[in-house]
Amino acid sequence: MNTTTNSVSQLPIHDVAVIGGGPGGYTAALYAARSGLDVVVLEKLSAGGQMATTNEIDNYPGFPDGIDGYTLGEQMQKGAERFGAKTILAEVLSAKLDGLVKEIETDTGKVLARTVVLATGASPRPLGLPEEESLRGRGVAYCATCDGMMYRGKTVVVVGGGNTAVADALHLAKICQKVYLVHRRDSLRAPANSVKALTQHGVEILWNRKVTEILHDQLVTGVRLTDTKTGEISDLACDGVFVAAGRIPDTQIFRDEVKTDEAGYLVADETTRTNLPGVYAVGDARTKAVRQIVTATADGACAVHFLEEYLAEQEHHHEQ
Numbered sequence: 001m002n003t004t005t006n007s008v009s010q011l012p013i014h015d016v017a018v019i020g021g022g023p024g025g026y027t028a029a030l031y032a033a034r035s036g037l038d039v040v041v042l043e044k045l046s047a048g049g050q051m052a053t054t055n056e057i058d059n060y061p062g063f064p065d066g067i068d069g070y071t072l073g074e075q076m077q078k079g080a081e082r083f084g085a086k087t088i089l090a091e092v093l094s095a096k097l098d099g100l101v102k103e104i105e106t107d108t109g110k111v112l113a114r115t116v117v118l119a120t121g122a123s124p125r126p127l128g129l130p131e132e133e134s135l136r137g138r139g140v141a142y143c144a145t146c147d148g149m150m151y152r153g154k155t156v157v158v159v160g161g162g163n164t165a166v167a168d169a170l171h172l173a174k175i176c177q178k179v180y181l182v183h184r185r186d187s188l189r190a191p192a193n194s195v196k197a198l199t200q201h202g203v204e205i206l207w208n209r210k211v212t213e214i215l216h217d218q219l220v221t222g223v224r225l226t227d228t229k230t231g232e233i234s235d236l237a238c239d240g241v242f243v244a245a246g247r248i249p250d251t252q253i254f255r256d257e258v259k260t261d262e263a264g265y266l267v268a269d270e271t272t273r274t275n276l277p278g279v280y281a282v283g284d285a286r287t288k289a290v291r292q293i294v295t296a297t298a299d300g301a302c303a304v305h306f307l308e309e310y311l312a313e314q315e316h317h318h319e320q
């Protein structure tokens, strides 16, 4: 389709605006661009989303030796751009998505589109401890791949019991002198062989323990732990705390219009259709059981299938 312009604002009206340049977003952009649609991707930082902060990805097929997330993100971007998708580096501030022409306000101006793919992903969930935020960058970190090198030869604590905590602990075990994994229960959410892998890499797992205080002077000096079974309190000296306590979907700015579940995920099934016509939710920001790169890319392809149907219906109504 050709880009038309809004007669009042003279802004182009794109066929598709994708919000978020992670794997879901750039797959939607690739499929849409290959179908000849005019598509823009709005990305605030760089391609890849959360994936870009992962050192080694071994569960995305096609890369037998693994690939780092930053490179994979760049390649997904290039793949979409080869067919004409455009990337606008901008942060989306608000959006009005219920009309036929969707209006997106960004820090570099307004973007108009007939359809919108919401691909904003999710961000690390803080532990919610006092001073956690003020100690960020002074011993408290949320991304082992990004900040791990600052703790070379030091002692760190990873908090959490999911896939991220396991991956972070294994990554840090290659860099740090000592890694503890602190988990509030007695079993991980990660695959069963994870405990063996962690132990083999020298990670010490402290089960049934919650971090109840971050100890510090100028920098973090340790954590205070409370045993969730006995209530016993103990202090553990460390230089860094890597929080891997799950994620919060980055959907705040859409929640007035787009239906979300109680955790803030955008409600959409495998069709990726949201409650608003012409608005689709893909990747980690969508309600789903398995949040992986492959499921995000699959969502991107599905979104374009259904948005093409929607655009064709609109065209049909217009012609009648």
Ligand code: NAP
Residues within 6 Å of the ligand: 059, 126, 127, 128, 159, 160, 161, 162, 163, 164, 165, 167, 184, 185, 188, 189, 210, 211, 244, 245, 246, 247, 290, 291, 292
């Ligand atoms: P997650 O699976 O939701 O796990 C979060 C962990 O943090 C849980 O173990 C939870 O404990 C713990 N937790 C939550 N709040 C806490 C608090 N206030 N204090 C202490 N602990 C707290 O999150 P994730 O590991 O970030 O993974 C998110 C999604 O991405 C998952 O679907 C995961 O499979 C996927 N992922 C996959 C890979 C991979 O395949 N390699 C890598 C990274 C992420 P409880 O267990 O007690 O609830």
